[in-house]
Each structure stands twice: as structure tokens, then as C-alpha cells.
Amino acid sequence: MLSTTIVHVCLCCGSQRIRKNGHADNGAQRAKCLECASTFILQPKGACYDQKFKDQVVAAYQDRMSIRGITCTFGVCYKTVLRWGEKRPASRPLWTRCRALKTATCSN
Numbered sequence: 001m002l003s004t005t006i007v008h009v010c011l012c013c014g015s016q017r018i019r020k021n022g023h024a025d026n027g028a029q030r031a032k033c034l035e036c037a038s039t040f041i042l043q044p045k046g047a048c049y050d051q052k053f054k055d056q057v058v059a060a061y062q063d064r065m066s067i068r069g070i071t072c073t074f075g076v077c078y079k080t081v082l083r084w085g086e087k088r089p090a091s092r093p094l095w096t097r098c099r100a101l102k103t104a105t106c107s108n
């Protein structure tokens with residue numbers, strides 16, 4: 001039999017003098033440091049959105065879909081949409097798309 005021991009330390013001061021302190025809203029175990037009295041989640045979950053979903057949301061944002069529309073369609077907070085949109089530059093600048101539209105309009 002193989003067993004693993006996990007030693008939790010305070011995220012603020014690094015002390016091992018911590019104790020359980022209830023649960024978070026998502027059911028995760030919370031802890032409280034007895035040295036500095038800070039509270040934290042013992043094993044926080046990572047990002048819950050996969051990269052494909054993020055790419056879809058950012059693509060909608062870059063296609064000038066409204067923030068409210070993205071929020072309703074994808075169920076993501078508007079602040080998250082803005083944060084994801086800021087991290088990635090637009091694949092094509094807006095003036096390039098406008099020029100392509102003008103060219104398409106003029107050729108007809």
C-alpha cells in the first residue's frame with residue numbers, strides 16, 4: 001500500500017500551525033492560520049474554463065459582440081470577458097476588416 005502525506009502551510013506566513021475552519025461555498029475545506037489569523041482554502045481548484053471555451057468567448061469579443069450578449073450566451077461574468085479580451089491582441093486589426101469590407105463593397 002502506498003500512502004502520501006500532505007503538509008499544509010499558511011499561504012501568508014508559511015506556518016504549519018493551521019486548523020480547519022469550515023468550508024467554502026463550493027465545498028472546499030477552509031483553514032485558518034494560528035500564527036497570523038489569515039484564512040484560506042487548503043487545496044484551491046484551478047481554472048474551471050478550458051482553453052477551447054476561452055477561445056470561443058474571445059473570438060466573440062473580437063467580433064464586436066456586445067459584452068452583455070457574451071455574458072448571456074456563454075454564462076461568463078463580464079469582467080472575465082474583459083480580462084480575457086485584454087490578454088490577447090486582435091488577430092486582425094479593425095481597419096483591416098474595414099478595408100476588406102470596402103473592397104468587397106466596391107467590387108460589386
Ligand SMILES: [Zn+2]
Pocket residue numbers: 010011012013014015033034035036037038
Ligand atoms: Zn499564517
